[in-house]
Each structure stands twice: as C-alpha cells, then as structure tokens.
Amino acid sequence: MTSIAGDLRERPADHPAPDSAITFVSIEKRFGRSGVSVQALDGLSLGVPKGAVYGLLGPNGAGKSTLLRILAGLLTQDRGEVRIFGEAAGTANRRRLGMLIETPSFYPFLSAREHLQMLGRFTNTLPLVEPILRRIGLEQAADKTVSGFSLGMKQRLGIGCALIGQPEAIILDEPTNGLDPDGILEMRALIGELAHRDGLTVLLSSHLLDEVQRVCDRVAILQHGRLVAEGAVADMLDRDGRFWISVDTPDVLLQRLGAQAEAGDGGIYVRTEREQVPDLIASLSAAGMRIHEAKWVKPDLETIFLSQTREAGR
Numbered sequence: 001m002t003s004i005a006g007d008l009r010e011r012p013a014d015h016p017a018p019d020s021a022i023t024f025v026s027i028e029k030r031f032g033r034s035g036v037s038v039q040a041l042d043g044l045s046l047g048v049p050k051g052a053v054y055g056l057l058g059p060n061g062a063g064k065s066t067l068l069r070i071l072a073g074l075l076t077q078d079r080g081e082v083r084i085f086g087e088a089a090g091t092a093n094r095r096r097l098g099m100l101i102e103t104p105s106f107y108p109f110l111s112a113r114e115h116l117q118m119l120g121r122f123t124n125t126l127p128l129v130e131p132i133l134r135r136i137g138l139e140q141a142a143d144k145t146v147s148g149f150s151l152g153m154k155q156r157l158g159i160g161c162a163l164i165g166q167p168e169a170i171i172l173d174e175p176t177n178g179l180d181p182d183g184i185l186e187m188r189a190l191i192g193e194l195a196h197r198d199g200l201t202v203l204l205s206s207h208l209l210d211e212v213q214r215v216c217d218r219v220a221i222l223q224h225g226r227l228v229a230e231g232a233v234a235d236m237l238d239r240d241g242r243f244w245i246s247v248d249t250p251d252v253l254l255q256r257l258g259a260q261a262e263a264g265d266g267g268i269y270v271r272t273e274r275e276q277v278p279d280l281i282a283s284l285s286a287a288g289m290r291i292h293e294a295k296w297v298k299p300d301l302e303t304i305f306l307s308q309t310r311e312a313g314r
C-alpha cells in the first residue's frame with residue numbers, strides 16, 4: 001500500500017515523475033506589493049500522471065485557480081517551472097491542452113452545432129463536430145440557440161469547444177460549480193468518459209469533496225499555496241480507515257484496549273492497522289467475547305481533507 005507520505009518520499013517534490021502530462025516544479029506566485037501582498041503559491045510542486053483524473057482540492061484562497069491560470073498562460077509565475085508533456089510550457093504545447101478555466105462565453109443566438117462548426121473550421125477538424133456533440137450529450141439540443149441553455153449545457157458546450165482542438169489533456173476549473181444535481185451527474189459522467197474512454201488526462205479543481213472522491217483517481221490538497229497532501233484517492237481512503245466492532249460486553253472491551261479504543265456509533269472504534277484486525281478478532285474471541293459485528297470503516301475525502309488542512313494550519 002502506498003501512503004501519501006510514502007508517495008511524496010518516492011517522488012521528491014522537486015522531481016515529479018518525468019512521464020507526467022503536466023508538471024509544476026517549485027512554483028511561486030505573489031500578488032500585490034510588499035506591504036499588502038499575498039503569497040498565492042509558495043514553492044508548489046506536483047505532477048499529473050498521463051491518463052489520470054487529477055483533482056486539485058483546497059479551501060478558498062488556497063491557490064488552485066492561480067495554478068491553473070499559470071498553466072493556461074494567463075498569469076506568469078515569479079519562480080518555478082511548468083512542463084507540459086515533458087517540455088517547458090509555451091504557446092505550442094499549450095495547444096495540447098483543452099481548457100475551461102473561466103465561465104465560457106458564447107454567441108447567444110448561435111446554436112451548439114454552429115459554435116463547434118465555427119471552431120472546427122479554424123482547426124480543420126469539422127468531422128469532429130458530430131462525435132463531439134454526442135460525447136458532450138448535446139446531440140438533441142445541437143440546433144437550439146445557446147441563449148436557452150442551462151449552465152450545465154453551457155459547461156458541456158465549453159468542454160466541446162475545448163475538444164475540437166483535439167487536446168491530450170483537459171483542464172477544468174470548478175467544472176460543477178453552480179450546477180444542479182442532474183448537471184453534476186452529467187458532468188461527472190462526461191469527465192469519466194473523457195478519461196477512461198477517450199484516454200485524456202483531466203486536471204480539475206473543485207471544492208466539492210464528495211464530487212472529487214467520486215470522479216478523481218488522484219488528488220492534491222493545497223493550503224496557503226503549498227501542497228499538504230498528495231496521493232491516489234483509494235490509498236488515502238484506505239490509509240485513514242478505522243476498525244469498528246460491536247460486542248456484547250463493550251465496557252470490558254474498552255477497559256481491555258484502553259487508549260486504543262473509544263465508543264461510537266453503537267459500538268467501539270479501535271485504532272489499529274488493517275493487517276492487525278484478524279489477530280485482534282481472534283484474541284477477543286479467545287477471551288470469550290461475543291462479536292456481533294465488525295467492519296473496517298473507510299473515511300470520506302472530507303474527513304481526510306479536514307484533518308490534513310487543520311494539521312497544516314497548526
């Protein structure tokens with residue numbers, strides 16, 4: 001099992017994996033002048049593996065949008081290096097990225113199909129218009145004018161516009177922001193398809209932890225412009241799990257385990273490694289305890305996020 005800390009050790013911050021789709025090395029960005037300045041990014045390094053759905057998480061002001069704007073070339077970092085598919089970021093390799101960083105603006109009286117056709121003429125990719133309409137789920141609404149589109153439809157058309165340039169990676173800043181529950185479901189499905197069917201790398205920022213847990217393979221948690229945790233979502237959830245057990249004599253068990261145990265949710269939570277669980281169960285049975293239920297409880301990303309950001313804030 002790879003731990004978050006283990007991951008960081010295996011791949012020192014200044015040396016993200018060389019085969020990453022997108023790499024940030026020691027990025028620093030300060031806004032404003034000395035007296036009233038904000039250090040938005042403070043030596044941030046991370047690598048987004050090819051083919052992953054990678055989530056940037058962080059409280060308001062953590063630096064997520066600043067990082068994506070630097071990647072897009074809308075801002076310039078004070079120090080550090082951005083690499084796109086192994087080369088220093090520049091105009092040519094930014095074309096390999098499709099970006100939806102700010103709310104997309106459209107011509108209200110043009111249809112979705114007309115927007116894509118217009119862009120397809122520029123990029124010489126007109127044959128992609130129909131497959132993209134299908135991919136973004138707008139084939140039924142393709143001839144409706146954008147003025148009647150919901151925010152979710154506009155977001156999906158924004159992704160369609162990014163896809164027309166045949167990108168290898170898609171960058172999305174808060175893609176589910178402001179969407180209703182149906183819109184969130186559709187966006188989640190679309191992101192999954194882009195990565196797992198089309199083989200695109202997806203880098204997204206979000207503050208919706210539940211959303212990120214469902215859609216991302218890997219996450220970076222940022223706070224005050226620094227990386228506080230990074231790793232595969234599955235490893236994070238596994239690592240921070242807890243053992244819960246219900247027995248007929250809880251007081252005896254609490255006394256036996258001392259500081260290792262605490263009552264909760266109608267049973268007892270035990271601080272232990274997952275590998276120790278079978279031995280623990282065997283020892284309790286051997287001691288004559290009757291076990292009604294026992295399970296390994298995985299935390300959600302929100303619990304991990306809160307504990308990591310609180311720890312880093314201390």
Ligand SMILES: Nc1ncnc2c1ncn2[C@@H]1O[C@H](COP(=O)(O)OP(=O)(O)OP(=O)(O)O)[C@@H](O)[C@H]1O
Nearest residue numbers: 031032038040058059060061062063064065066067
């Ligand atoms: N153009 C700017 N001028 C001055 N300060 C800025 C500018 N852009 C961002 N900041 C500051 O930099 C810090 C990081 O902001 P950023 O928008 O990157 O955070 P974020 O993680 O995207 O937050 P949110 O989730 O609220 O969008 C914040 O303190 C913000 O106020």
